[in-house]
Protein backbone atom coordinates (compact mmCIF):
# COMPACT_ATOMS: atom_id res chain seq x y z
CA UNK A 1 0.00 0.00 0.00
CA UNK A 2 1.39 3.37 -1.04
CA UNK A 3 0.82 6.21 1.39
CA UNK A 4 3.38 9.02 1.00
CA UNK A 5 2.58 12.31 -0.73
CA UNK A 6 5.54 11.71 -3.01
CA UNK A 7 3.62 8.79 -4.48
CA UNK A 8 0.41 10.69 -5.20
CA UNK A 9 1.08 10.64 -8.96
CA UNK A 10 1.40 6.87 -8.81
CA UNK A 11 -1.76 6.54 -6.71
CA UNK A 12 -3.63 8.81 -9.12
CA UNK A 13 -2.52 6.76 -12.12
CA UNK A 14 -3.64 3.53 -10.45
CA UNK A 15 -7.06 5.04 -9.62
CA UNK A 16 -7.54 6.33 -13.18
CA UNK A 17 -6.76 2.84 -14.43
CA UNK A 18 -9.42 1.39 -12.11
CA UNK A 19 -12.03 3.92 -13.20
CA UNK A 20 -11.25 3.86 -16.89
CA UNK A 21 -14.18 1.83 -18.09
CA UNK A 22 -16.28 4.23 -20.16
CA UNK A 23 -13.29 5.64 -22.04
CA UNK A 24 -11.44 2.40 -22.57
CA UNK A 25 -10.90 3.11 -26.26
CA UNK A 26 -7.86 5.21 -27.09
CA UNK A 27 -10.13 7.23 -29.39
CA UNK A 28 -12.40 8.20 -26.48
CA UNK A 29 -9.41 9.22 -24.39
CA UNK A 30 -7.82 11.24 -27.21
CA UNK A 31 -11.00 13.19 -27.81
CA UNK A 32 -11.72 13.71 -24.07
CA UNK A 33 -8.11 14.86 -23.56
CA UNK A 34 -8.53 17.50 -26.28
CA UNK A 35 -11.98 18.51 -25.01
CA UNK A 36 -10.78 18.99 -21.43
CA UNK A 37 -7.87 21.19 -22.63
CA UNK A 38 -10.38 23.41 -24.41
CA UNK A 39 -12.55 23.51 -21.27
CA UNK A 40 -9.60 24.82 -19.21
CA UNK A 41 -9.11 27.66 -21.69
CA UNK A 42 -12.86 28.32 -21.76
CA UNK A 43 -12.97 28.54 -17.95
CA UNK A 44 -10.05 31.01 -17.95
CA UNK A 45 -11.77 33.05 -20.67
CA UNK A 46 -15.01 33.12 -18.65
CA UNK A 47 -13.07 34.42 -15.64
CA UNK A 48 -12.20 37.40 -17.83
CA UNK A 49 -15.39 37.92 -19.80
CA UNK A 50 -18.17 36.70 -17.47
CA UNK A 51 -16.85 37.10 -13.94
CA UNK A 52 -14.25 39.81 -14.49
CA UNK A 53 -12.08 38.86 -11.52
CA UNK A 54 -9.08 38.80 -13.88
CA UNK A 55 -8.37 40.73 -17.04
CA UNK A 56 -5.86 40.47 -19.84
CA UNK A 57 -3.83 43.48 -20.85
CA UNK A 58 -1.41 42.27 -23.48
CA UNK A 59 1.27 44.08 -25.39
CA UNK A 60 4.67 43.33 -26.88
CA UNK A 61 7.32 42.32 -24.34
CA UNK A 62 10.23 44.73 -24.10
CA UNK A 63 13.61 43.75 -22.73
CA UNK A 64 16.21 46.44 -22.17
CA UNK A 65 19.32 45.82 -24.30
CA UNK A 66 21.85 43.62 -22.56
CA UNK A 67 19.35 41.97 -20.20
CA UNK A 68 20.70 38.66 -18.96
CA UNK A 69 18.55 35.53 -18.96
CA UNK A 70 18.38 35.66 -15.17
CA UNK A 71 17.10 39.26 -15.29
CA UNK A 72 14.42 38.54 -17.93
CA UNK A 73 11.92 37.54 -15.28
CA UNK A 74 11.83 41.14 -14.00
CA UNK A 75 10.74 42.48 -17.39
CA UNK A 76 8.52 39.76 -18.83
CA UNK A 77 4.84 40.40 -18.20
CA UNK A 78 2.11 37.80 -17.67
CA UNK A 79 -0.40 40.20 -19.30
CA UNK A 80 -2.71 39.19 -16.46
CA UNK A 81 -4.30 41.64 -14.03
CA UNK A 82 -6.33 40.88 -10.91
CA UNK A 83 -6.70 37.62 -9.02
CA UNK A 84 -9.00 34.66 -9.53
CA UNK A 85 -12.03 34.78 -7.24
CA UNK A 86 -12.82 31.69 -5.21
CA UNK A 87 -15.48 30.49 -7.66
CA UNK A 88 -13.33 30.85 -10.79
CA UNK A 89 -10.37 29.23 -9.05
CA UNK A 90 -12.58 26.26 -8.14
CA UNK A 91 -13.92 25.89 -11.69
CA UNK A 92 -10.48 26.13 -13.34
CA UNK A 93 -8.98 23.73 -10.81
CA UNK A 94 -11.72 21.21 -11.57
CA UNK A 95 -11.13 21.53 -15.32
CA UNK A 96 -7.38 21.01 -14.82
CA UNK A 97 -8.19 17.92 -12.76
CA UNK A 98 -10.42 16.55 -15.53
CA UNK A 99 -7.64 17.18 -18.02
CA UNK A 100 -5.14 15.35 -15.82
CA UNK A 101 -7.53 12.41 -15.68
CA UNK A 102 -7.58 12.01 -19.46
CA UNK A 103 -3.85 12.71 -19.83
CA UNK A 104 -3.29 9.93 -17.31
CA UNK A 105 -5.76 7.71 -19.18
CA UNK A 106 -3.67 8.17 -22.34
CA UNK A 107 -0.54 7.26 -20.37
CA UNK A 108 -2.25 4.11 -19.08
CA UNK A 109 -3.46 3.01 -22.47
CA UNK A 110 -0.03 3.57 -24.05
CA UNK A 111 1.97 2.09 -21.18
CA UNK A 112 3.63 5.23 -19.82
CA UNK A 113 4.25 5.75 -16.13
CA UNK A 114 3.31 9.36 -15.35
CA UNK A 115 5.75 9.53 -12.44
CA UNK A 116 8.63 8.60 -14.79
CA UNK A 117 7.61 11.36 -17.21
CA UNK A 118 7.48 13.93 -14.37
CA UNK A 119 10.92 12.80 -13.22
CA UNK A 120 12.45 12.88 -16.72
CA UNK A 121 11.04 16.35 -17.37
CA UNK A 122 12.29 17.55 -13.99
CA UNK A 123 15.78 16.22 -14.77
CA UNK A 124 15.65 17.87 -18.20
CA UNK A 125 14.69 21.24 -16.71
CA UNK A 126 17.43 20.94 -14.12
CA UNK A 127 20.02 20.18 -16.78
CA UNK A 128 18.90 22.74 -19.35
CA UNK A 129 17.89 25.56 -17.00
CA UNK A 130 16.79 28.64 -18.92
CA UNK A 131 17.70 27.03 -22.24
CA UNK A 132 14.65 24.75 -22.24
CA UNK A 133 12.50 27.78 -23.08
CA UNK A 134 11.57 28.14 -26.71
Ligand SMILES: [Zn+2]
Nearest residue numbers: 051053085088
Ligand atom coordinates in the same frame (compact mmCIF):
# COMPACT_ATOMS: atom_id res chain seq x y z
ZN1 LIG B 1 -14.00 35.09 -10.90
